[in-house]
Amino acid sequence: MEPRANFSVLHRACALVVALCTLHLSVMLLFYLRSTGDESEHAPPSPGNFTLRTLRKGHSVSTSTMTSTSTMTSTMTSTSTAIPTTQALEKCPDTSPLLVGPRNVNFSQTIDLNEMRQDPKVSVGGRYKPRECVSLQKVALIIPFRHREEHMKHWLYYLHPFLQRQQLDYGVYVIEQDGEDTFNRAKLMNVGYAEALKEYDYDCFIFSDVDIIPLDDRNTYRCFDQPRHLAVSMDKFGFRLPYNQYFGGVSAMSKEQYLKVNGFPNNYWGWGGEDDDIYNRVTFRGMSVSRPDGVVGRCKMIQHVRDNKNEPNPQRFDRIARTRQTMDSDGINSLTYRVVRTEKDQLFTKITVDIGKP
Ligand SMILES: *[C@@H]1O[C@H](CO)[C@@H](O)[C@H](O)[C@H]1NC(C)=O
Numbered sequence: 001m002e003p004r005a006n007f008s009v010l011h012r013a014c015a016l017v018v019a020l021c022t023l024h025l026s027v028m029l030l031f032y033l034r035s036t037g038d039e040s041e042h043a044p045p046s047p048g049n050f051t052l053r054t055l056r057k058g059h060s061v062s063t064s065t066m067t068s069t070s071t072m073t074s075t076m077t078s079t080s081t082a083i084p085t086t087q088a089l090e091k092c093p094d095t096s097p098l099l100v101g102p103r104n105v106n107f108s109q110t111i112d113l114n115e116m117r118q119d120p121k122v123s124v125g126g127r128y129k130p131r132e133c134v135s136l137q138k139v140a141l142i143i144p145f146r147h148r149e150e151h152m153k154h155w156l157y158y159l160h161p162f163l164q165r166q167q168l169d170y171g172v173y174v175i176e177q178d179g180e181d182t183f184n185r186a187k188l189m190n191v192g193y194a195e196a197l198k199e200y201d202y203d204c205f206i207f208s209d210v211d212i213i214p215l216d217d218r219n220t221y222r223c224f225d226q227p228r229h230l231a232v233s234m235d236k237f238g239f240r241l242p243y244n245q246y247f248g249g250v251s252a253m254s255k256e257q258y259l260k261v262n263g264f265p266n267n268y269w270g271w272g273g274e275d276d277d278i279y280n281r282v283t284f285r286g287m288s289v290s291r292p293d294g295v296v297g298r299c300k301m302i303q304h305v306r307d308n309k310n311e312p313n314p315q316r317f318d319r320i321a322r323t324r325q326t327m328d329s330d331g332i333n334s335l336t337y338r339v340v341r342t343e344k345d346q347l348f349t350k351i352t353v354d355i356g357k358p
Pocket residue numbers: 106107108109110
């Protein structure tokens with residue numbers, strides 16, 4: 001009797017070991033599958049909109065995150081071949097000698113723009129070009145806007161000198177949504193593109209929130225050989241990207257890149273998702289996102305409460321899941337709006353537009 005009892009105990013022990021091994025293996029397998037399915041594995045935690053990860057599993061992402069600045073400086077300089085030879089001025093260098101690097105900003109200061117308005121180098125409408133050389137690019141800065149006068153002051157106060165140190169030929173376009181209907185950031189950016197081109201032969205467009213101030217002028221506000229994300233290291237996200245596919249805040253696209261993605265969506269009313277749609281457009285057209293490194297790309301956002309009539313858009317997740325189907329028919333080719341008025345300040349051109357409502 002004794003050996004048989006022993007054998008049965010042994011048998012049970014073995015079965016238990018086998019069961020445990022199986023459990024262990026399946027748990028490992030589960031973890032393995034989850035980590036390979038999740039492309040943003042190494043991304044910092046996303047700020048609450050996790051749904052992005054699931055929606056994105058379907059397509060591959062080719063973000064060249066945090067590409068070093070040295071590889072960037074050589075790009076896009078070939079676009080400036082159209083400079084008249086009769087002009088005595090030479091092309092500006094790839095890297096401006098006027099850069100000063102990191103600088104702090106202080107949003108508690110009271111801003112007086114009048115001194116800046118007297119600067120003879122800036123011409124009406126917020127236009128500037130360096131006297132010392134011919135800029136490599138003609139850059140339009142597009143700022144979607146409504147009820148943020150105080151932020152605008154800070155933006156102008158810090159950005160004009162910043163852009164001048166970068167030796168850019170630039171113009172500042174504040175695109176204000178008329179009326180009090182739900183805000184539409186991306187549509188205003190499309191309007192800015194169209195309106196700026198009516199004034200000057202811009203070849204690069206910077207789309208910037210009014211409340212984001214870059215801290216380092218080595219973060220050049222110009223275009224690169226791929227669409228460029230500029231606000232890569234924001235204080236509100238702990239000076240890092242909130243997630244790998246983040247394309248919000250400030251971005252740059254050449255005219256060619258912009259047309260390749262049919263501009264931006266016109267139907268994102270309210271907060272969120274439009275920047276993810278643009279990101280999708282970029283990847284679906286075979287482009288990738290270029291970025292400065294996290295030190296050069298530092299910037300600060302002026303803290304504020306959420307605006308009225310800019311509540312989170314409940315449709316945004318459905319929309320960003322369908323970018324591929326909608327991008328050819330919804331964009332710069334379907335843009336309609338009506339200019340209500342144009343104001344020419346010394347430091348900016350403000351265009352107030354009726355863009356309709358949801
Ligand atoms: C910012 O400006 C305010 C008002 O001028 C001043 O009191 C404060 O010390 C400044 N803060 C920093 C960090 O310089």
